[in-house]
Amino acid sequence: MDCVKLVLFFMLYPFLCQLAFSSSLPHLCPKDQAHALLQFKHMFTINPNASGYCYEDTSFSWNKRTDCCSWNGIHCDVMTGQVIELDIRCSELQGKFHSNSSLFQLFNLKRLDL
Template sequence: MGKFIWLCQIRSLLLVQFFLSVVDCCLGLSISSLKPTPLCLPEDASALLQFKNTMSIDYSSDDSSCYSKTSSWNESTNCCSWKGVNCDKASGQVIGLDLSCSLLVGSLSPNTSPFRLQGLKRLNLASNDLNASSIPSGFSQLLS
């Protein structure tokens, strides 16, 4: 009889331990999902908005898979939450800009504002109408 009670106690302890590990796992997931979007650096937001204002959007494009990522960008929202913008989680610095297939029309000049994004590591402007722009010398300003 003593052996039976001992086995029941071990089973209960294992059940409690399992329950606690499930709760810990679930709480860990919910806490990590609550991490806020980093706050964008003001100079990065300004550079992105300036770039948006120098480009036009061709809504008459026949490519239904393309859409304007920049149309929702505005100064009243955090640029780290803008479509196509990727920020460093710690600093809020813009490190990635994916504006591929964004219906952009215009040209890139050496002083195009994305070249002022000091932390930029990835830039994708594919499938836009950049008026056969040559590769601007501004790329040499990008440090990363």
């Protein structure tokens, strides 16, 4: 019986270590996704009167020097760091949404709130 426990321990140990370390390390937003988001932002102008009904923090503090998962309105998958949600309804952005938008480079995007 002790041999079975020992075998199980050695079989499960690498898996448990990987699980523990992968969940404790932050998964950063991939650079290509941060770049796509910044390209998207630059296609618009900021109109401070565009979202007067919003009471949320709408400051557009997107900065290429910080992880895009920490940007306002961006939500990332906790395991992969992929951008999965974009909520810019209170962003004060104004302009046209183009069919060749860089948002189409965010392949894991599941929710978009304009």
